[in-house]
Amino acid sequence: MKVLKFGGSSVANSENIKKVLAIVEKTSKTSKIAVVVSAFGKTTNALIEGAHLAATKNEAYKTVLEKLEAHHFNVIKDLISLENQPEILNHAKELFHQLATIYEGCYLLEELTPKTLATISSFGELLSSYIIAKAANISFETGYKDSREIIIASNNYLNATVNFAETNKNITAYFSGNQKKVTLLPGFVAKTSEGKTTTLGRGGSDYTAAIIAAAVNADELQIWTDVSGMFTANPSVVKQAFPIPHISYHEAMELSHFGAKVIYPPTIQPVLKKEISIRIKNTFKPEEEGTLIAKETSNKKPVKGISHIENITLITLEGSGMVGIPGFSKRLFEAISFHNINIILITQASSELSICIGIADEDAQKAKAVIDETFEFEIEKQKVNPVKLEQDLCIIALVGDNMKNHQGLSGQMFSSLGKNNVNIRAIAQGSTEKNISAVINKNDAKKALNTLHEQFFEEKIKQINLFVTGVGNVGERFLAQLEQQKKHLKKHLKLNVRVIGLSNSRKMIFNEKGIDLKNWKALLENGESTSLERFFNKTKQCNLRNSVFVDNTANQAVSEVYENYLRQSIGVVTCNKIACASLLENYKTLKAISRKYNAPFLFETNVGAGLPIIDTLKNLINSGDRVHKIQAVLSGSLNFVFNNFNKNTTFHDVVAQAQKEGYTEPDPKIDLSGVDVARKILILARESGYDLELSDISKNAFLPEESLKTKNNDDFYASLTKNEAHFQQIFKEANDKNCRLKYVAEFIDGKANVGLQHIPAEHPFYNLEGSDNIVLFFTDRYPENPLIIKGAGAGADVTASGIFADIIRTTK
Ligand SMILES: NC(=O)C1=CN([C@@H]2O[C@H](COP(=O)(O)OP(=O)(O)OC[C@H]3O[C@@H](n4cnc5c(N)ncnc54)[C@H](O)[C@@H]3O)[C@@H](O)[C@H]2O)C=CC1
Numbered sequence: 001m002k003v004l005k006f007g008g009s010s011v012a013n014s015e016n017i018k019k020v021l022a023i024v025e026k027t028s029k030t031s032k033i034a035v036v037v038s039a040f041g042k043t044t045n046a047l048i049e050g051a052h053l054a055a056t057k058n059e060a061y062k063t064v065l066e067k068l069e070a071h072h073f074n075v076i077k078d079l080i081s082l083e084n085q086p087e088i089l090n091h092a093k094e095l096f097h098q099l100a101t102i103y104e105g106c107y108l109l110e111e112l113t114p115k116t117l118a119t120i121s122s123f124g125e126l127l128s129s130y131i132i133a134k135a136a137n138i139s140f141e142t143g144y145k146d147s148r149e150i151i152i153a154s155n156n157y158l159n160a161t162v163n164f165a166e167t168n169k170n171i172t173a174y175f176s177g178n179q180k181k182v183t184l185l186p187g188f189v190a191k192t193s194e195g196k197t198t199t200l201g202r203g204g205s206d207y208t209a210a211i212i213a214a215a216v217n218a219d220e221l222q223i224w225t226d227v228s229g230m231f232t233a234n235p236s237v238v239k240q241a242f243p244i245p246h247i248s249y250h251e252a253m254e255l256s257h258f259g260a261k262v263i264y265p266p267t268i269q270p271v272l273k274k275e276i277s278i279r280i281k282n283t284f285k286p287e288e289e290g291t292l293i294a295k296e297t298s299n300k301k302p303v304k305g306i307s308h309i310e311n312i313t314l315i316t317l318e319g320s321g322m323v324g325i326p327g328f329s330k331r332l333f334e335a336i337s338f339h340n341i342n343i344i345l346i347t348q349a350s351s352e353l354s355i356c357i358g359i360a361d362e363d364a365q366k367a368k369a370v371i372d373e374t375f376e377f378e379i380e381k382q383k384v385n386p387v388k389l390e391q392d393l394c395i396i397a398l399v400g401d402n403m404k405n406h407q408g409l410s411g412q413m414f415s416s417l418g419k420n421n422v423n424i425r426a427i428a429q430g431s432t433e434k435n436i437s438a439v440i441n442k443n444d445a446k447k448a449l450n451t452l453h454e455q456f457f458e459e460k461i462k463q464i465n466l467f468v469t470g471v472g473n474v475g476e477r478f479l480a481q482l483e484q485q486k487k488h489l490k491k492h493l494k495l496n497v498r499v500i501g502l503s504n505s506r507k508m509i510f511n512e513k514g515i516d517l518k519n520w521k522a523l524l525e526n527g528e529s530t531s532l533e534r535f536f537n538k539t540k541q542c543n544l545r546n547s548v549f550v551d552n553t554a555n556q557a558v559s560e561v562y563e564n565y566l567r568q569s570i571g572v573v574t575c576n577k578i579a580c581a582s583l584l585e586n587y588k589t590l591k592a593i594s595r596k597y598n599a600p601f602l603f604e605t606n607v608g609a610g611l612p613i614i615d616t617l618k619n620l621i622n623s624g625d626r627v628h629k630i631q632a633v634l635s636g637s638l639n640f641v642f643n644n645f646n647k648n649t650t651f652h653d654v655v656a657q658a659q660k661e662g663y664t665e666p667d668p669k670i671d672l673s674g675v676d677v678a679r680k681i682l683i684l685a686r687e688s689g690y691d692l693e694l695s696d697i698s699k700n701a702f703l704p705e706e707s708l709k710t711k712n713n714d715d716f717y718a719s720l721t722k723n724e725a726h727f728q729q730i731f732k733e734a735n736d737k738n739c740r741l742k743y744v745a746e747f748i749d750g751k752a753n754v755g756l757q758h759i760p761a762e763h764p765f766y767n768l769e770g771s772d773n774i775v776l777f778f779t780d781r782y783p784e785n786p787l788i789i790k791g792a793g794a795g796a797d798v799t800a801s802g803i804f805a806d807i808i809r810t811t812k
């Protein structure tokens with residue numbers, strides 16, 4: 001025999017009840033079954049609300065009653081054919097008449113005793129079970145048994161204790177004599193030995209089903225609900241959570257804490273004792289496997305799920321007077337239990353200097369008063385401190401019977417939380433190692449649960465959340481590449497890279513599910529107005545794991561907010577050179593903060609755009625090599641300009657062309673003045689381990705004073721035209737010596753310089769084409785023949801691909 005229980009959502013309306021009947025009919029073809037039903041969805045709450053209204057002399061109870069009556073009558077009319085309706089409607093009317101009389105009694109007496117409330121609440125299940133049994137009987141033979149005739153319980157009316165001796169006898173007697181394949185029973189209700197209606201408290205219908213299943217030694221207890229089983233984590237917080245196919249009783253009880261409360265542990269006790277398995281199934285997706293809960297499970301995965309409990313307060317009792325004195329904890333726990341306060345988590349360090357307990361927020365003030373009173377003497381003598389309360393916390397826990405056989409799980413748990421800046425306030429793990437709990441700030445719950453879920457259940461796909469500022473030449477190409485490579489990243493690198501926040505200098509948009517990159521321009525245009533502070537605050541609020549801020553601007557103010565992001569453990573990837581070329585102290589601080597908060601700070605594109613120059617240099621240094629000399633052409637735009645400038649062109653036009661091609665900075669004077677190259681050689685020197693400032697780099701300028709002094713691009717270009725003869729003279733001097741002009745950066749033994757040089761034909765820089773860059777590293781290991789990196793060193797596409805590469809590096 002099987003026992004099936006259908007909860008309130010499964011029987012909320014006639015559509016749902018039809019689904020229930022189909023399941024019942026199908027199951028009854030292979031087994032004799034008892035079907036326990038809850039009240040129609042939300043009915044019990046409405047009945048209780050009506051009772052309180054009536055007892056407080058509020059006539060609104062009549063409206064509650066009318067609505068309930070209408071809903072039940074509608075269900076009857078939907079499910080039962082016209083000729084069969086009168087009998088059922090009359091019975092339901094009779095029950096509603098009784099209910100109205102009880103409500104009226106409450107109204108007149110202004111009184112509501114637990115006994116009366118239990119009687120009122122019982123109407124929900126009495127009505128639903130009767131109506132469903134009658135509807136079932138139309139298609140297949142169905143018996144009906146009022147549970148009050150077989151379940152005997154105490155007169156603690158709202159949470160009655162079952163008399164198992166009597167009850168089990170009644171149930172076995174009834175079912176052994178009952179030949180019907182299907183028997184319908186109301187959940188939640190029972191009778192006292194004096195024959196009065198009583199109720200079984202929270203999770204009462206589950207309890208009814210478990211009591212019957214245990215008494216008849218059922219093959220299985222099935223709990224039908226509106227989710228497809230017990231999930232690896234609360235699916236409303238962790239989108240990737242999935243139903244666990246097989247789980248032990250113990251694991252199921254540990255996991256039952258989170259939002260979707262599929263089982264309430266106390267109610268399944270009867271079946272645990274008999275080792276009857278429980279199957280959780282979804283009424284609305286009966287084809288799905290659901291979760292099988294049994295004594296043992298074949299699934300040996302160490303972590304089965306992640307549970308979380310919200311609204312936790314930590315209470316700490318601390319003081320040197322506690323050390324080595326037995327009885328402190330006894331007094332603490334006795335006082336708490338005496339006042340009916342439930343303790344959810346306990347930790348005590350071996351130093352015995354403090355005991356810390358986690359309780360529900362709602363009990364916090366009461367608990368503080370109780371403990372302060374209990375230890376009044378010790379507090380006065382300063383042996384212990386007054387109790388400390390920390391609120392707005394929650395508990396997250398890894399759950400799994402098999403965790404004890406695996407080393408390193410807590411290490412993985414805490415390091416992945418730490419990497420994502422989740423601060424852990426307290427930890428508890430019993431010696432059974434079936435649950436590792438951590439108390440964290442409640443604002444971090446979503447991030448923590450998703451981090452742990454990714455760590456223990458989604459090894460395959462890692463989510464990267466980007467917050468991108470700057471959508472000019474480079475930024476736009478970067479978004480296009482991201483959209484184009486999305487599928488590749490998922491398939492080959494197991495990375496799900498999403499842009500969550502996006503801004504230009506005017507607007508910003510955020511979407512926690514990921515911004516649609518096919519449509520970002522229109523979305524951004526309609527976004528909200530932005531500022532660096534607002535963008536940062538919104539990013540922080542999102543509080544997502546594996547977050548990276550991407551700076552695609554050339555803006556100083558943007559470069560000054562990196563520290564804020566790094567301090568939140570949000571990585572920074574930037575093509576903007578200003579931060580790394582700022583004061584040495586600032587550069588060092590950013591690197592130190594990046595290390596401290598475990599947040600990557602990557603800027604490969606600062607030198608040579610997409611060329612792997614900085615990464616190669618880092619590898620040399622990390623492997624113990626030492627850089628003595630760097631010779632390089634580091635400006636894509638200047639190389640393009642001097643490769644194309646001659647007596648048949650004008651300097652103005654080739655610079656304008658370089659800008660059009662996307663090689664120059666937004667302000668081309670930054671390139672032509674040598675500032676851009678100076679920044680780059682400075683960054684290479686710093687990455688080589690040398691302490692240099694930008695002001696230490698000597699610069700041989702070739703622009704006339706007039707061009708250097710211009711304040712905007714128009715004036716700058718006008719000055720180039722005006723000084724064409726000056727530029728032609730520079731070209732002629734080199735050309736006359738059969739040399740080419742190259743803007744070269746050099747770093748030799750701690751000193752750096754940049755400037756225009758005449759490069760003869762035999763020099764490796766002579767044939768450097770287009771907008772290419774070249775870098776020669778002379779090191780301990782490459783003393784004579786340098787390590788050379790050469791290739792396109794400017795352009796939006798190659799730069800975007802360099803940013804892309806940095807983002808992938810953040811995941812390593
Ligand atoms: N073009 C290239 O070959 C390379 C460029 N880079 C760097 O890439 C960066 C961007 O260059 P481009 O895309 O060519 O410049 P761009 O001028 O086309 O784009 C920069 C964008 O940033 C926006 N912006 C400025 N301030 C902002 C703020 N406070 N908030 C949000 N957005 C802001 C601007 O409105 C503009 O749309 C520069 O730092 C440059 O040095 C680095 C390597 C190579």
Ligand SMILES: N[C@@H](CC=O)C(=O)O
Nearest residue numbers: 635636637664665794
């Ligand atoms: N403007 C730069 C490109 C980015 O670094 C250059 O010309 O090399």
